[in-house]
Amino acid sequence: MMNNKFLGKGIVIISALSVAAIIASLIFILFEIYSGGRDYLTWEFITGYPKEGMTEGGIFPAIVGTVLLVLIMSVACVPIGTITAIYLNEYANKKSILTKIIRFGVNTLSGVPSIVFGLFGLGFFIQFVGTGMDKVFSEPGQLQWGQPNILWASMTMAFLTIPVVIVSVEESLKTVPDDLRAGGLALGATKWQTIRKIIIPNSINGILTGTILAIGRGAGEVAPILFTGAAYFLPNLPGKLTDQFMNLGYHIYVMATQSTDVEATKGIQYATAFVLLICTFSLSFIAIFVRYRFRQKIKS
Amino acid sequence: MKKIIFAVVIMAAAFGFYMQSKVITVKGSDTMVIVAQRWAEKYMSEKSGITIQVTGGGSGTGIAALINGTTDICNASRPMKPSEREKLKQRFNTLGVEVKVAKDGLSVYLNEVNQVKELSLQQIKDIYTGKVTNWKEVGGKDSRIIVYGRENSSGTYVYFKDNVLNGADYTATMQSLPGTAAVVNAVVKDKNAIGFGGAAYAKGIKFTAVKKDANSPAFLPTEENIKNGNYPIARYLYLYLRNKPTGEIKEYVDWILSKEGQEIVSKVGYFPVK
Amino acid sequence: MLTKKKNNGNSLKRKFRLSEFLAEYTIKSVSFISLAVIVLIFVFVFREAAPIFFPKEKKINTEEFLQSETYGEEPSDSSASNSLEGYSSLNGSGDVADFKNLTGKDWQPVGENPKYGLIPIFIGSLKVTVIAILFGAPIAILAAIYSSLFANKKLREFIKPAIELLASFPSVVIGFFALITIATIIQNIFGVSYRLNAFVGGVAMALAVIPIVYTVTEDSLTAIPKYMSEASLALGATRWQTALFVVMPAATPGIFAALLLGFGRAFGETMIVLMATGNAPLTSFSIFEPVRTMSATVGAEMAEVVFGDTHYTVLFFIGVLLFIITFIINAIAEFYVRARLMKRFRGE
Numbered sequence A: 001m002m003n004n005k006f007l008g009k010g011i012v013i014i015s016a017l018s019v020a021a022i023i024a025s026l027i028f029i030l031f032e033i034y035s036g037g038r039d040y041l042t043w044e045f046i047t048g049y050p051k052e053g054m055t056e057g058g059i060f061p062a063i064v065g066t067v068l069l070v071l072i073m074s075v076a077c078v079p080i081g082t083i084t085a086i087y088l089n090e091y092a093n094k095k096s097i098l099t100k101i102i103r104f105g106v107n108t109l110s111g112v113p114s115i116v117f118g119l120f121g122l123g124f125f126i127q128f129v130g131t132g133m134d135k136v137f138s139e140p141g142q143l144q145w146g147q148p149n150i151l152w153a154s155m156t157m158a159f160l161t162i163p164v165v166i167v168s169v170e171e172s173l174k175t176v177p178d179d180l181r182a183g184g185l186a187l188g189a190t191k192w193q194t195i196r197k198i199i200i201p202n203s204i205n206g207i208l209t210g211t212i213l214a215i216g217r218g219a220g221e222v223a224p225i226l227f228t229g230a231a232y233f234l235p236n237l238p239g240k241l242t243d244q245f246m247n248l249g250y251h252i253y254v255m256a257t258q259s260t261d262v263e264a265t266k267g268i269q270y271a272t273a274f275v276l277l278i279c280t281f282s283l284s285f286i287a288i289f290v291r292y293r294f295r296q297k298i299k300s
Numbered sequence B: 001m002k003k004i005i006f007a008v009v010i011m012a013a014a015f016g017f018y019m020q021s022k023v024i025t026v027k028g029s030d031t032m033v034i035v036a037q038r039w040a041e042k043y044m045s046e047k048s049g050i051t052i053q054v055t056g057g058g059s060g061t062g063i064a065a066l067i068n069g070t071t072d073i074c075n076a077s078r079p080m081k082p083s084e085r086e087k088l089k090q091r092f093n094t095l096g097v098e099v100k101v102a103k104d105g106l107s108v109y110l111n112e113v114n115q116v117k118e119l120s121l122q123q124i125k126d127i128y129t130g131k132v133t134n135w136k137e138v139g140g141k142d143s144r145i146i147v148y149g150r151e152n153s154s155g156t157y158v159y160f161k162d163n164v165l166n167g168a169d170y171t172a173t174m175q176s177l178p179g180t181a182a183v184v185n186a187v188v189k190d191k192n193a194i195g196f197g198g199a200a201y202a203k204g205i206k207f208t209a210v211k212k213d214a215n216s217p218a219f220l221p222t223e224e225n226i227k228n229g230n231y232p233i234a235r236y237l238y239l240y241l242r243n244k245p246t247g248e249i250k251e252y253v254d255w256i257l258s259k260e261g262q263e264i265v266s267k268v269g270y271f272p273v274k
Numbered sequence C: 001m002l003t004k005k006k007n008n009g010n011s012l013k014r015k016f017r018l019s020e021f022l023a024e025y026t027i028k029s030v031s032f033i034s035l036a037v038i039v040l041i042f043v044f045v046f047r048e049a050a051p052i053f054f055p056k057e058k059k060i061n062t063e064e065f066l067q068s069e070t071y072g073e074e075p076s077d078s079s080a081s082n083s084l085e086g087y088s089s090l091n092g093s094g095d096v097a098d099f100k101n102l103t104g105k106d107w108q109p110v111g112e113n114p115k116y117g118l119i120p121i122f123i124g125s126l127k128v129t130v131i132a133i134l135f136g137a138p139i140a141i142l143a144a145i146y147s148s149l150f151a152n153k154k155l156r157e158f159i160k161p162a163i164e165l166l167a168s169f170p171s172v173v174i175g176f177f178a179l180i181t182i183a184t185i186i187q188n189i190f191g192v193s194y195r196l197n198a199f200v201g202g203v204a205m206a207l208a209v210i211p212i213v214y215t216v217t218e219d220s221l222t223a224i225p226k227y228m229s230e231a232s233l234a235l236g237a238t239r240w241q242t243a244l245f246v247v248m249p250a251a252t253p254g255i256f257a258a259l260l261l262g263f264g265r266a267f268g269e270t271m272i273v274l275m276a277t278g279n280a281p282l283t284s285f286s287i288f289e290p291v292r293t294m295s296a297t298v299g300a301e302m303a304e305v306v307f308g309d310t311h312y313t314v315l316f317f318i319g320v321l322l323f324i325i326t327f328i329i330n331a332i333a334e335f336y337v338r339a340r341l342m343k344r345f346r347g348e
Helices: A002-040 A043-047 A060-091 A097-111 A114-137 A150-175 A178-186 A191-202 A204-220 A248-257 A266-299 B002-017 B030-046 B059-068 B082-092 B121-129 B155-163 B180-189 B223-227 B247-257 B259-267 C002-031 C033-052 C119-150 C153-167 C171-190 C198-222 C226-234 C239-268 C271-276 C294-304 C310-346
Strands: B022-028 B050-055 B073-076 B097-110 B118-120 B146-150 B175-177 B193-198 B209-211 B234-241 C069-071
Touching: A002 A266, A002 C119, A002 C153, A002 C171, A002 C198, A002 C239, A043 A060, A043 A266, A060 A097, A060 A150, A060 A191, A060 A204, A060 A248, A060 A266, A060 C002, A060 C033, A097 A150, A097 C033, A097 C239, A097 C310, A114 A150, A114 C033, A114 C239, A114 C294, A114 C310, A150 A204, A150 A266, A150 C033, A178 A191, A191 A204, A191 C002, A204 A248, A204 A266, A204 C171, A248 A266, A248 C171, A248 C271, A266 C153, A266 C171, B022 B030, B022 B059, B022 B247, B030 B050, B030 B073, B030 B247, B030 B259, B050 B247, B059 B073, B059 B082, B059 B155, B059 B234, B073 B247, B097 B155, B097 B180, B097 B223, B097 B247, B097 B259, B118 B121, B121 B146, B121 B209, B146 B155, B146 B180, B155 B193, B175 B180, B180 B193, B234 B247, B247 B259, C002 C033, C033 C310, C119 C153, C119 C198, C119 C239, C119 C294, C153 C198, C171 C198, C171 C271, C198 C239, C198 C271, C226 C239, C239 C310, C271 C294, C294 C310
Parallel strands: B022 B050, B022 B073, B097 C069, B118 B209, B146 B175, B146 B193
Antiparallel strands: B073 B234, B097 B193, B097 B234
């Protein structure tokens, strides 16, 4: 019995220590990256262009590239994700094989490695769709769409983030009480009207959370854009959909491994990592907060 | 919600139709990024209305991009291979245009505390093929040799393999790093390390003097030794184009070969072709 | 009377019906996109890898000497040697990726006889993944036990979001952190000769695995019906006894699923291993030697190969393998584990 008591105490303590270890490493990473880049985090760094072979200057094009990437990505992934969630939750027969297959597809999609999405983007968007478009629209021998660019990178990223949107929208659709659905239908509204006027407005929180989470994910992933559009250095911002772009995550990767002077640019690397971390961090913070508030509202 | 979606769509559309100035894309060797980027910066500051996009990734990347039609100019730290010319010919019916733009001594890096001062080509080969694994076998301390090299896409990797290893495979223990600067950085941090790369990147490391064979004198990769051919592993750096340059590209290439362009070559640690 | 009513109703109803019809079918077809994407991913990654399975006759022109034109003045001295001296890394007749080559022990994709042995990079992936699971999973599972069984409500509402925040760390940032900080710490502690090695990659990967294992474990622990733990407590068991002997066994399939998902995540992760493992294609089981993983190989080499080459198809083939492996792992986690869980709750 004595031993058992120790065992009991031991389990509680060890498991508490595990939690502490995770949170400590979270804080340690944040602190480490902040203290490494602190001296470089100036307004000029955020709004400036890289200079002197990327050993000086700022990261403005990388920030703009990342923002454009997630914007174009959201245009594609938010509607698709939301509609799929609505189908799965409102229309589909939960027991049918078809629904199960779609659900399995969504789960599988969220487990596909991001590098495979990159290969897919290259094989499908660039080599198949892009090259096909060039055959139709461009002059012979001219490559316009059949090469890495911001559009294909965004589309690749959109496919990666669809499951994120679906999960979060579905979660909020489930919290819409069935009374509301029944009420809408009882008042003579059709199914689509009920969904449009009652269910979607009531689950706008979920759509919002899903969008924010997807953006956070898209901003941080690098593997899918390695060969679908990210560029090492561009003196200009992307001006059209067929341009390549700079990206915060990719910038960290190339600066840490391929920059012309790894040691001298360490501060820039830390500061870039900090900027990216703050972006994804605050996005998921907002998402968690929105969800939390929403749950509180449901409870009361 | 609708308004937001509408606004985003409008923005995306507007963004799609926004045009910009003439762009020259340059892609390829990491060894050359350091110089290509300075060329681009200087050239753009002197000439408005032209944009030069410089990307690294390796000579293989650049040549692949040239073949795939995704770049105008390719930087290469090795000559194009016949198989690549063949592919270029299939796609564009041209064998490409080669421009020699700089000369480089391929240097072997050691950590500053390493006692070894000179190595023969044979010793370097033995280290990189895994025959020699301890520094004491080549006159150093008794400790394991940590071998660093470049990713197999880089021209430096291929050039070194062809001309130093005589075509033999690298040892599997070689850690491949994606950039020359990363190799330098790794050698700085690791006192038992050996690495190779362009002379321009060297900072905080020391060069080994290289001997052609065991009995010949050793030479450091200095401008003089490379110019008169004493240093045994020197190479050209190239630009490749699909066709004879015209218009803006011709102006740019001519500028690189001009005195001004070649001054930048010396400034970053390579040697001018003329 | 009847006709009139019908007419009235018809125009109204028809309009509604049309929009209903359109809405339902649009929604239905859009929801197939995610399913289609899965199929597309497989088809198009496989399509680029297909030449491995159906090799075409290769004709490389070796007779005719192909020489580029030159531009600019020919430099006067010819000291810098660029002659290939008979050795060339031109991928020649030996450039085939047949079964024997793919199962070889060397990954040397550039050379006269390129070697596309997948064994070292498969072992590399496995090594890093196992280290990450061994390191991260116990911590994540214990943390989940603490937050769902021992912690009070207030504490739980702090712990859960905090660990979810760890999931929002981009993998490139974790890789960067591993490259700069973790590698140095580990070298100082263990005095290892390779600064970047499988262990560094595994520890960094644990940071990416912890949130996913934690979340799934936590979910399955809280999904255990209340009556089970209440019955146990009512019978006089203490809280930790209930946790250890009642709740945990009931949740084992869920924890198993968590481990599988964590494994899948780690196996496919690219940026962390690309930056932190040294990328040497070694076939060894030492954890302090550098490794090259499948995902890192694709990430490092893909952008650089000539499209359509053997090397290119082999890299896509690695993509196919990654896809299939993670697909199987996810399918097991999904079907087997869910079935087991359901059975258990129904008391069968």
